[in-house]
Amino acid sequence: VAEADGPGNVLRLLAQAENGAELVTALGRIGKRAEQVAQQGTHAMRAWMQAEVPVGTHLADQLLLPLALGGGGRFRTVALSSHTTTQIDLIPRFLDVSIGAEVLDDGRVDVEVRRLP
Numbered sequence: 001v002a003e004a005d006g007p008g009n010v011l012r013l014l015a016q017a018e019n020g021a022e023l024v025t026a027l028g029r030i031g032k033r034a035e036q037v038a039q040q041g042t043h044a045m046r047a048w049m050q051a052e053v054p055v056g057t058h059l060a061d062q063l064l065l066p067l068a069l070g071g072g073g074r075f076r077t078v079a080l081s082s083h084t085t086t087q088i089d090l091i092p093r094f095l096d097v098s099i100g101a102e103v104l105d106d107g108r109v110d111v112e113v114r115r116l117p
Contacts, residue, residue, distance in 0.1 A: 009034050011041040015049065022048050022056045051078045051108055060084045060111060067113040068097045074112040084111075 008028030015022045026041030028034065048056045055063065055077040061084040067073040068091050080088075080101060088099045088111075096116040103109050 008032065009037055011037050013041055013045045015045060017054075020054055022059075024048070024056070047078060053077050053108055057081050058083075060109075061087045064088065064091055064099060064111075064113060068095045068099070072097065072113045072115045074110065077109050077111060079107065080109055080111075 008030060010028060011024075011026040013024045015024075022045070024041050024045045026037045026044070028037045044057070053076045055075045057078050058081060060075070060077040061081060063073075063075060064084070064087045077084075084101075088101060091097060092099060098114050098116060099111070100114075101109050101111045
């Protein structure tokens, strides 16, 4: 058995869509069964595919700063991660922008970044 520095196994799922792609990664750790890693990854990918949104949960927080620096924009995503809600709170403290997130009836979220006058 080879020694390894990592936490165990990893599952990476890539979905190619007409206007982009989504990459989901599920990480193993000591004591976490491979089946649990697979279930976590497939659940996340299935949720993104069923939501029919262009932006996945973990991409949403990464898009906010470029949109704020670039003058604004909007996107639709699935439920917001804690990183995204932190960015929504933090970025307007440093830049003249407002960031709004509206949860739709179906659970998808519209996020808009606006440059303040």
